[in-house]
Amino acid sequence: MSRLNDANLSLAREIIARYPRPRSAMIPLLHLSQEQNGYVTEEAMAHIAELVDVTSAEVYGTATFYEMFKFHPVGRYVVNICGTLSCALLGAGELIHRAEETLGVRAGGTTDDGLITLEQAECQAACTEAPCLQVNYRFRYRVTPDELDQLIADLRAGSLTDEIPPHGTLARTRQQIPADRWVRPVAPEETTAAPAWMPAPEETSS
Amino acid sequence: MTTGTTYPWAVGYVAGDRPQIVTDRFQYEDSYTLARYEATGGYDGLKAALAKAPSEVHDDVRGATVLGRGGAGFPAGIKWGLMPEGVYPRYLVVNGDESEPGTYKDRLLMERDPHQLIEGCLIAAYAVGLSQVFLYIRGEMALAQERVGVALNEAYAAGYVGKNILGSDLSVDIVLHWGAGAYVVGEETALIESLEGKRGEPRLKPPYFPAAIGLYGKPTIVNNVETLSNLPWILRNGPEAYGEIGTETSPGTRMLAVSGHVKRPGVFEIINGSTTFRDVIYGEEFAGGIRDDNDLKAFVPGGGSAPWFLPDQLDLPFEGRPVGAAGSMLGSGAIMVMDSTTDIPAAALTLTRFYAHESCGQCTPCREGASWLERILRRVVDGEGTRRDLAMLVEAGSTICPGDFPHAASERLGLEASPFPYKMTTICFVGPSAYAPVHSALTLFPEEFADRVAPNGDGHAPIPVTVTSSAGGAS
Incomplete structure (x- = not known):
């Protein structure tokens, strides 16, 4: 049972939604799975592949590039x-x-x-x-x-357990974007217009 | 003895009696909180920006000539101007993947003043017209991730980030992203690949600038943490005030870490352009001289990738052009000092090992060459090398960097400088960086290698190896 658990699955969906393309969430999700299990399991990689719509091989290929991801149990x-x-x-x-x-x-x-x-x-x-x-x-x-x-x-x-969480946990406070303040990502292929605060080119002073 | 103020909460940082543009808040223990930030002029730069047209803000940044602080020294205002007109969406990717050996400044800025960085991102987003910022922090920096994350939560809640910032038309999301351990991701196209959820392999050039084709193939600015952290001050005080500090070609200040065999290793915000290497290594307000009053043997002037300097080069200023002509680069603001006790081949090995380890494996000259360099150099350091090995080091190096490789002048050796840059057979600078310490050590200290190797393929020259004794140093 080392797919992402329910709490982490909902966190994962929140994280994915912040990126214009789901695959960009891959490294944060791998961290999330490592935080849950202490290392990155094959089941977790398969789960992440489903979530960001790539193959497990692509997740594995990416994950193994990065030093911090462990693919077997390590110490606490x-x-x-x-x-x-x-x-x-x-x-x-x-x-x-x-x-x-x-x-x-x-x-x-x-x-x-x-x-x-x-x-x-x-x-x-x-x-x-x-x-x-x-x-x-x-x-x-x-x-x-x-x-x-x-x-x-x-x-x-065991006298440092408060100061140092188990392997896999990095920041203990996560970013939270309030729904009413969230601009939301724009897929790269979607927009071609300048954002609201940019004057039309002919009005530009320089 | 040394002067300057230190703070237990800003480990390594030394404040001095000189202008402080990006480190001024380090004096406060709670400098990373929104309350302290707002009480010390925080977000006033953003307000000043919003009162102007975006193009005027861009003009201010261009006028201030903020040289990129990540290593290449390319002016931020000009980099922004490379984006093709009228193409949207555009993205800003903040390079917080600080990992060049010797470099310690961006982590401090993220841990101690995250709101200053956030404000810098907003000013950039406003000036060039983008609503998506990805703040990529090195994976190993748990505290920086925590501090920036909390600061973003505060800033969203207070209306500084997100929809209709401060009631204006400006709407910008800043998404905290964090890496997972790969030095090469500090290269801006590798950073973009990594942010796309891929292996962090640098992209083939051209295009040379992600400004044209970047994240998801769209116009993208990649700026270093320190670079962006300068913007709030510039918007508050104007580009003219920035230009009054430093020199015309290198205005403002820059952060600098001095480490190794000095009396007081530390992170300093120095006046750009006019300060010299002698100032920062020997000056009482800086590192205060060599430990135990030993002689200086050599120093790395701009991070592990930079060819080494000798005492001969101490009087050079922090200006890109003269430093390049002298055979090295300013890089990422990192000086590593080696005193007379240093075992030069062993010191070079620690750096070459680093780059061999961090090679992404994409380009053959780097993938193979860097690990050859490491293995041959290890043999030499272990006293098992031969003269042929020394020739092989040069041969392996010249497959990565054909032709003259930059090096410093040495009066002792009667050697003239060979200027920066080098030619390279690899997509990015990691390969050349693996060779830089080997080439510097061989060129500037040939006797330390000659003494170490056997004349031919047989025999040993066993010499006990430690890089240096750990005795002495600062406290």
Whole structure:
């Protein structure tokens, strides 16, 4: 039962309606399915294909392009340690080494209890705060190996469950467009007229 | 010691005693709320725009010469003007997919001042006549997605976004969209592909500009987050006031992240055009010099894709033309500093690995070449390389970028600069970017490679490898 559940299905329909073409909703819907199940299942991809009117192969082809989508179960927490230049200059190598030792898995692996997946990541846009890492895409800055051990201990103890939702959840507040304020998308083939506030070309001042 | 103000809620940002166009609200802990935004001139730029004709707003932006802050530096007003006349619908896609190594600014702007970005989108939409904005935020930026999403909910409810904005004819939807981890999607045609629900592969050029054929084949503007964040100030204060800051060819300010081996890594809003690399690396109001007072060895001046500079280039200003002539580019406002302890081949490897990993696989020279570069360079770094490997690095690089590749001048080596840009056999810049660090390292530090490799196919030159020690640095 890993198609989108009823609540997510109605959310999915809301999201699809915001785009001029349904297929544009594909990545947000894949995120929604990953939020529901922790990873992207084949059933979810088939469901999304129905919803945006493409084949499952097209969903799979798109989904596999993107690093964040996982196609097998991963830990409740995915720890991404940045290894690109600024972080590498300030100790990312030691941090990754320590994480592998403490967790007993190599980068790319998941702990036996299924709690933590470790990944070496690429630049996370926090280069002034090197070395940095993310847990389920929540930042930790200027991390020392000992702080990393503490973080792992906290994750294991469950003391960060409020701060860090399970893997798959990104923003916890969703965009909501009130029906009475919504302009609604226009399919690209529909309109050729200028919008209401644009003067006709001959009235343009420049 | 270093001067300037930091705020615990704007991690990395350092305010200084100079004009602040896009970061002024960072001083407030609640800068991302509508209440704070309205209390600090928020949406006044939109109101000023609505009092003018759309073409006048476009003229203001063109007159201010807002250079695109995503990397290419193309003026926003001119980009908008490339849309074919009378063709609708048109779309605006906001590029919030910041992921160039070294770059940290758009995320701050989205997390700390989302309404400023929303207002910038509305001003652009009004000026060029579009009612659909897609705000594409990098997938890994959960907090930015949250902050922009909440800000959009506030702005819709308050009548700033949606139907008949502030009671006018202007009607604009802004849809929050978020990616899923792919560096190449920062390339504007790849961004559009991704937004169409496809693999994020850059489109073949021509057409060179999505302004003509963009999202769903319609005229589309793709603007960077920082670029759009400048617009509210320009509409509030006028293009003349913008022109009084910076230089004639590079007006206003720009955001800049300085990272690596400096005393105070940070994000600064600097005066465009006149500020020099020496100012931002050594200046007390900026990064404050090299950690432990070590010597500067090299720096990446414009994000991971940019060829490297040496101490020889420190006095260049933040101007595209002289920096290009000197063999690199300003790129996305990202300086990565390497001190005298840096293992240059190992440093280059971290960047080449990045681009090899992020190659979309569409063009053979990049798909194959970038991973060849990575594997050969890894061998060299691991002390298992040979002289032949060094020749192969250059050969693999020249299949991606035939002819002269840009590089800096070096007085030490008696080397003259080779100017930007390069020729390329790939659709986009990812392939050349994989070669840039290899070429810079080989050209500017040949001895570090010569010492590392065996003379022929046999034998090892085992050297213990760490990029640098992690000791020292700022706190």
